[in-house]
Amino acid sequence: MSIQNLQTFDPFADANKGADDDVQDGLVHIRIQQRNGRKTLTTVQGLSSDYDLKKIVRACKKEFACNGTVIEHPEYGEVLQLQGDQRENICQWLTKAGLAKPDQLKVHGF
Amino acid sequence: MAEDEAIFDPTLKKKKKKKKTAFDIDSVLAESTGENDNSNQGINTEVENKDDDQDDANIEIDLDFSKKKKKKKKPFNLEELDGALPDVKEDTTNETNQNQDDTVLDDNLDIELDFSKTKKKKKKKKDLDELIGEAEEKQEDKENVEDNSVTWQGSDRDYTYDELLTRVFEIMRDKNPDMVAGKKQKFVMRPPQVVRIGTKKTSFANFTEICKMLHRQPKHLLDFLLAELGTSGSVDGNSQLIIKGRFQQKQIENVLRRYIKEYVTCHTCRSPDTILQKDTRLFFLQCETCGSRCSVASIKSGFQAVTSKRAAIRAKTA
Ligand SMILES: [Zn+2]
Numbered sequence: 535m536s537i538q539n540l541q542t543f544d545p546f547a548d549a550n551k552g553a554d555d556d557v558q559d560g561l562v563h564i565r566i567q568q569r570n571g572r573k574t575l576t577t578v579q580g581l582s583s584d585y586d587l588k589k590i591v592r593a594c595k596k597e598f599a600c601n602g603t604v605i606e607h608p609e610y611g612e613v614l615q616l617q618g619d620q621r622e623n624i625c626q627w628l629t630k631a632g633l634a635k636p637d638q639l640k641v642h643g644f
Numbered sequence: 645m646a647e648d649e650a651i652f653d654p655t656l657k658k659k660k661k662k663k664k665t666a667f668d669i670d671s672v673l674a675e676s677t678g679e680n681d682n683s684n685q686g687i688n689t690e691v692e693n694k695d696d697d698q699d700d701a702n703i704e705i706d707l708d709f710s711k712k713k714k715k716k717k718k719p720f721n722l723e724e725l726d727g728a729l730p731d732v733k734e735d736t737t738n739e740t741n742q743n744q745d746d747t748v749l750d751d752n753l754d755i756e757l758d759f760s761k762t763k764k765k766k767k768k769k770k771d772l773d774e775l776i777g778e779a780e781e782k783q784e785d786k787e788n789v790e791d792n793s794v795t796w797q798g799s800d801r802d803y804t805y806d807e808l809l810t811r812v813f814e815i816m817r818d819k820n821p822d823m824v825a826g827k828k829q830k831f832v833m834r835p836p837q838v839v840r841i842g843t844k845k846t847s848f849a850n851f852t853e854i855c856k857m858l859h860r861q862p863k864h865l866l867d868f869l870l871a872e873l874g875t876s877g878s879v880d881g882n883s884q885l886i887i888k889g890r891f892q893q894k895q896i897e898n899v900l901r902r903y904i905k906e907y908v909t910c911h912t913c914r915s916p917d918t919i920l921q922k923d924t925r926l927f928f929l930q931c932e933t934c935g936s937r938c939s940v941a942s943i944k945s946g947f948q949a950v951t952s953k954r955a956a957i958r959a960k961t962a
Pocket of ligand 1: 936
């Protein structure tokens with residue numbers, strides 16, 4: 535029998551990561567955008583900057599057989615950008631690789 | 645929660661409060677002594693207290709105080725009298741066990757009586773107020789629920805969270821037969837009329853109509869749609885929404901469903917009878933049915949990739 539309310543919890547435990555940490559709300563936003571014709575783009579925003587996004591994009595490109603890039607954004611930090619609708623793929627991959635939990639993933643779009 | 649409690653009957657309230665305080669005191673004590681066995685026993689007795697009559701409850705409270713004192717003594721014993729500790733422990737556990745044994749018999753009876761009482765009341769009310777057929781249906785439901793809710797009765801084990809939850813909901817339904825919360829209320833929506841315009845644009849023809857149905861500002865729904873779809877668009881003179889990009893009715897429907905889930909239906913009771921208010925930069929969803937009020941996620945379009953021709957952008961900015 536343990537009482538969660540009475541356990542000590544340091545609210546500033548993750549504050550030393552720095553203000554430039556792009557994980558604003560702890561969520562990984564996965565979005566889709568239409569381009570011309572049937573083409574689409576998938577963006578992944580909010581991955582922790584502790585991870586090497588370049589390595590992630592390299593692995594994803596190979597895994598999903600699509601092109602992709604990392605974009606440095608002044609407000610949102612490093613954003614992963616993949617060609618095509620890779621929302622399902624990236625969700626599965628991120629959970630399988632243990633980079634994000636399923637409840638941290640927020641998939642937008644239609 | 646405070647308003648939820650307001651709906652409850654006063655008797656129920658009392659019980660609940662008693663339960664709460666009992667839990668707190670006991671579990672805090674258990675924490676301080678660091679003995680799991682005792683806390684379990686304490687809770688068992690407390691459960692039985694809750695269903696007791698007033699007189700019995702008073703006696704129980706007295707017992708509680710005595711227990712408390714004993715438990716408080718323990719830490720000192722731990723520090724000072726290592727040798728004497730086992731004896732003290734045994735004594736207290738025996739005593740609590742005895743208490744339990746005494747109360748268990750009475751309380752089981754009490755609990756059963758209580759349930760039968762509520763059942764009878766229920767039946768009478770139903771027969772008076774409603775049609776017989778309906779009442780029979782409800783009774784069947786109730787019996788099913790009851791089977792679930794008293795599964796821990798008579799056994800020594802701790803009840804699970806789910807069991808407590810079904811129990812409290814059952815009591816709520818018993819006391820407030822006309823409450824919307826427990827019942828499934830279908831929220832019927834008209835499907836969005838989505839038509840392609842040319843090759844690059846989509847028209848959402850009944851956009852303003854749907855806004856009216858949802859009682860939401862068109863701008864709010866517009867912001868959400870455009871942020872989710874990662875595109876741009878506007879409402880034209882015929883009050884239809886023109887969105888850049890090709891979208892099918894099903895896709896728009898999906899986004900609408902997410903909008904309704906987040907910004908229209910109450911997060912507590914799922915009633916669609918809600919008001920969206922802006923309060924110091926945050927949106928709050930106020931429920932008209934259950935009175936709950938909670939903040940909802942702000943609409944952020946987030947990162948937008950460049951999808952138009954870069955040459956065109958350069959030409960524009962230069
Ligand atoms: Zn509500």
